[in-house]
Amino acid sequence: MSLITDTVYPGIRLLTIDRPAKRNAFDIETYVALAEGIVEADRDHEVRVIVITGSGGVFTAGNDLVDFRDQPDSMAAFDLLRTLVATEKPIVAAVEGFAVGIGASMLLHCDLAFAGNSTVFSLPFVTLGLTPEGATTLVLPRIAGVKLATELLMLGKKFTS
Numbered sequence: 001m002s003l004i005t006d007t008v009y010p011g012i013r014l015l016t017i018d019r020p021a022k023r024n025a026f027d028i029e030t031y032v033a034l035a036e037g038i039v040e041a042d043r044d045h046e047v048r049v050i051v052i053t054g055s056g057g058v059f060t061a062g063n064d065l066v067d068f069r070d071q072p073d074s075m076a077a078f079d080l081l082r083t084l085v086a087t088e089k090p091i092v093a094a095v096e097g098f099a100v101g102i103g104a105s106m107l108l109h110c111d112l113a114f115a116g117n118s119t120v121f122s123l124p125f126v127t128l129g130l131t132p133e134g135a136t137t138l139v140l141p142r143i144a145g146v147k148l149a150t151e152l153l154m155l156g157k158k159f160t161s
Contacts, residue, residue, distance in 0.1 A: 003033035004055070005040075011048035013041040016055050023061035024054040026102055030064075031076035035083040042087045050087070052110070053094040054103075057118065062101030077102060081134045084109040095119050105134040108143065115161035127156040
């Protein structure tokens with residue numbers, strides 16, 4: 001199982017990405033499970049807020065590149081991003097450890113993101129020869145400013161909160 005769903009307190013649905021052997025990297029199954037978990041929580045009248053986190057002190061190492069390579073036509077990542085945008089209930093990300101690629105991009109679509117002291121963000125798209133996903137090139141400059149967004153996206157350096 002790549003996602004643990006729990007109600008940790010009345011009204012709070014916790015969705016934990018759980019692929020510790022892969023540092024919680026997203027494969028197709030994880031994208032689908034997280035999107036379904038968000039939709040289910042959004043429909044549950046008892047849930048007031050959705051919290052997304054990662055197990056083992058890591059939010060996510062981004063895409064599982066093997067899965068990404070083997071299934072290049074999958075729309076699962078885009079479905080997750082659309083789900084994040086369409087959800088009516090607030091989504092809070094509780095981030096520790098690494099938030100790489102899609103792990104950083106998806107935070108732009110959450111209502112609130114808390115980053116622990118151990119958090120290291122990375123947008124390595126250019127260094128991997130990829131185009132940033134999830135409207136990152138549109139949303140990040142609006143949040144961080146054009147100069148900083150350009151630096152983060154073009155240089156692919158790791159950064160902290």
